[in-house]
Amino acid sequence: MNDLEKILQLKFGLSSFREGQREIIDSVLNKKDTLVFMPTGGGKSLTYQLPGVVLDGLVIVVSPLISLMKDQVDKLNNLGLRAELINSTIDNYDKQIILNDISKNDGSIKFLYIAPERLNSDEFLRIIERVKISLVAIDEAHCISQWGHDFRPSYMKLKGFLERLKLNNDFPIIALTATATQKVRADITLRLGLVNPAIFTTGFDRKNISLIVREISKKEEKLEKVSEILEKTPGSGIIYCSSRKNVKEVYDYLIGNGVSAGIYTGEMTGDNREIEQNNFMDSNYKVIVATNAFGMGIDKSDIRFVIHYNLPGSIENYYQEVGRAGRDGKNSYGVVIASFADTKIQEFFIENSYPTKQEIVDFYNYLYRDFSTGEGAGAKILKTYFVMASESGIVNDLKVGAIIRVLEKYNIIKRGLDDFETPSDFRGRGIILLQAKQNPASIKIDWSHQEALKAESYYKLEQIKKLLFYPSCRKKFILNYFADEEDLKKIGDNCGSCDFCIEKKNLGKQEVIDIVKISVFGLILETVKKFDTKFGIQTFVKFLRGSNDKKLLEWNMDNDQNYGALSDLTPELIQAVIEALMSLEYLYKSDGKFPLLGITETGRLAITKDFLLKNDNEELQTYLKIRLGTKSLYKKESNPKEKKEKVDTYEETYKLLKLGNSLDDISKLRELKLITIESHIVLLYSESKLGLSDIMKYTSFSKLKIVKDVINKELNGIVSELKPIKEKIENLGNKDISYFDIKLAIAMIDKKDL
Template identity: 35%
Template sequence: MENLSLVNLEQTLKENFGFDHFRAGQRQIIEQVLEGKDTLGILPTGAGKSICYQLPALLFDGITLVVSPLISLMKDQVDQLEAAGIPATFLNSTVDEAESHFRMSQIEEGLIKILFVAPERFGLESFNYFISRLLVNLVAIDEAHCISQWGHDFRPSYLAFAKRIENLNPKPTVLALTATATERVTADIQHLLNISTSTTIKTGFLRENLRFEVVKNVEKRAWLRKYLDSRDKLDTGIIYCSTRKDVEEVSDWLKHHGYNARRYHAGLTESERATNQEDFLYDNCQIIVATNAFGMGINKSNVRYVIHYSTPSNIESYYQEAGRAGRDGLESDAILLWALNDLRIRNFLIEQGEGDEAHKELEYDKLRQMQAYANTESCLQRFILRYFGDEGEDCGKCSNCLDQRVLADITIDSQKVMSCVIRMGEHFGKAAVASVLAGSKNKKLIQWNFEKLSTYGIMKGVNQKAISNLIDFLTSEGYLEVSSGKFPLLSVSTAGRMVLKGKIKIERREAMVISKPKLNVSDNFNIELFDALKSLRLEIARLLKLPPFMIFSDASLQDMTYLKPQTDEEFLKVSGVGPQKLEKYGSNFLKLIRESK
């Protein structure tokens, strides 16, 4: 094996991946892996987690084993590696016996550097015997949050294969990677994989190029049509729905109105799912309407927007799905269309789920955090960072930061709400509190003698929906707290008690006026050249039967319009261009750039 301490990692990065510099956390993770230290890397979606195992795999004598949760994505991952000149393959249930034997012989002959498998593969003794005879230098665990029961996508198969790793001799280095891990999930991963806190690399969850927005109480289809018509027709995006029925209805409606959209959910045949996913990856359609069955591991870099047509079940899922926008680092939108009925659907799905009561209680708590996100008037990006135990400044571009509504003092109304919560013994939920404040004649309230409370009817004349919205706001801002479980009870927080004592004033905005930030595009950006480069990329991609982003990312094409390279040497200075891509595609792109005005 080459003396890894002498390897020029930047040179290896440029020659094989076309990048001049490592992103935050990548170099430290790679150095730890090369030193044989088990490592946990927590990097946001789009931050380049795959480089952390791909680069070391090139330097090791043996093989790198990548455990990936979805077999439907392994082919895309392998295609992308092979396009970069890195020999890789996968073994899963889609590969017949003869092809499996051929691939295993290639691995044994040292012709493959990276092998992708699903965690369930370790349940086959024949596979465990096969890998026991190989030199496995590194086991990379993608979507590592799946190993934790506290994670949003727990998979028992991850726990089972983790024990198998211990049996390999010599024991390989373990690299666990995830984009969404709360402090509790992080501790669980460390414990289950015996990874030290000292070798855990956490770069923070900030995605500076994403613009977050919450749109509440609108006619969703009308809003969606207006938004899509405001964008470039070639922009690609994902629209997430909570049910298969919604996916069908929204995709049919989009196609009826002339949008190039496909559908994706678990109820479709495997063939249609694969075809629709491929159409989206290859830019044969601009929009994919999907349930959360779509997206994990998808490395399409030029997704310009992710719209959640329905409210997701938790912040982890939301941030991971929203993070599929803008993986190339360019400005992109992450938009949540919030409606109260979505919350009812999510509660129903939790109640009908197969988990035990403890699991359901956890899901209810996570859903309430999602509700708090939708109702906060603080910076949306900062809210998400705090959820993951991170800190940051206001982003300055989300819908809340750009909100130009006038601030109104709502301290007195807030005191009325919190006073009512206390007088009801902090033993009741939002609906009951709102009913008492509004002076409802509900028989249950009379049975509890709530009409005798000093706060009964104190907000009479204000409709209960408005009172409920105020309670949601006070909860999202931390003045009220909610208990766990299916029927959450309200209580007043320490900050809320300070409001009651007149030591804190609460303000809330009144009317919505939102303006989108302008893209930060310099004067020498040539939109005509950029569109021509995209057309050339699409032409080459279809000829080679590759997704366009595997040729060059949008960020690389944008860099070409800025630099306007005229020679091979200048072309190598473009971000994402290395010697291999120069050799494969350079002449065609250079010719187009030279001919442009």
């Protein structure tokens, strides 16, 4: 047994290191700046606490989480390692005792936990500069990044603090977080001034937590599913809801059904929140229903399930909250019972969290309305967000809070007054105007960065939608998102612990029946290529179904040869086909609130190289099967009698045609528009199911020749839309040539039959 393992056992009472801990500790002990990305409950605290025992000097731990500070300090003191904390819960008398003991520089205090807001007080800096520092640990390091999901302006002062300490000390810095994308990681390194940091990403595969997604939109069905989970799952759990209204709704339902439940929201008083949290921690409640205000610093080992009643806002939030289950290593569950409609709730939060430039300027003018240019610095405003929302015309107090945070970030205002400045009858925090009034055009706010932050939030929303609503291995998606390469290598083809992989495994050797023909995938690729990045998914769905949507008709899209080509398919199926093509990167969606559908180079290639779609057909069909959940579309090899082929819409038209029916007859028999049947004829000819003699019954060589001449001579052989061709033909006096004639001519040109 080496020295580190002895310390692990003797000081911390642990028998072995968790995965990745030893390597991180070695890095710190070698005095290297270190970045650690490890999920909640993965054992981050040990990676700086154990080095703190080995190294000579004081360990400073910067953390924004008051409850977590107290928990860590209590645990260290119980282990015989003196630890203290300085934050808003410590009065001046106790703080002075702590600072006096630190100033002795005798090692009596080994760990000091401190809130970032307290770092730059002159008194603290005077003392800490004379103390031997062994290590500085920055917990929740993502808070320093403006790209992070929990940016805190107070963290921006850390770099200056660290540089000042380094003048008299040589110590490593370890920055830790449970959630950080590549962009956030680069930001952390830059803003903390880390020098060639060793980077560790580990433990994001929470092997004992099964991730389950159930798409449910109706309130009654959601509540029934919650009851079912509670009945079947022993132990305690957390139910996260996106709004206080939903929290109350779920809480009342559970109480009404005799479930011992707690409730926790940010609007509750501090005392009530503490009572509810303690009751949950002491297992007086089976479950606690909460907004995302609950959970920071919670370390309850027997949480067996975390339910998301609504769509989480980002993968970072989702995985951090799920990670509160199964801390003891036993099997636990993360269940999402949201629906795609929940997207609207998150879009509402984004729109109100990132106000427009005009809204910020309007509110700025409201704050300074009683002052002339050059006046107002130091003025205090004692009004609640609700009052300011009403008076300013912003209306929404949620948006007012967001505007105030932006103004505070750029040091235009400061939230909160000192206690002696706040009237006893005022219940708000108050605002101090830090700058004198100036022309709004001169306000120093990085507007482009504000827009980029909003776009980043929409990107994160799109990623959580992909994780939860697109059929794929949930765990692989998460590991890719957090760039956990080591766990990705180990997970294999089937993680075995998410609903997608479990269902895929249960299918066994079942053979996939084509839910749609390969030609449908090809038709959609052709359509997207034609209107590349012009429309969103729903517009394409409406177009392919032949919708009479007003915009489609205004844009004359009803004259396109593919309009209504998939009119007999449901909107859900067409959307699923598009998503399947996106999952294999034939198509893609742009970022932002209104993403547009585009085609990739692979998608363009697949239009002419049909082997690409043929090679991926089984995976595409499997995607549709799991996405749509229609088990009857599968057949088992062992029982050929159970084979059930889906009717091919083109094949059905072909059969009726061969029986001698006219196109009008087929349209009536199939209850489809004539334009749809005409599109079937064009496609059947393109796929060589119909020959030249078959289609010449519906057109004439003279008409086809005119179309070809117009395309070659008037349009330089370029075909992007049908309408310009029709207009050119009519201008030449040929009004009897239909769109059907044009479609047939284009198909014949493509096949070199014309």
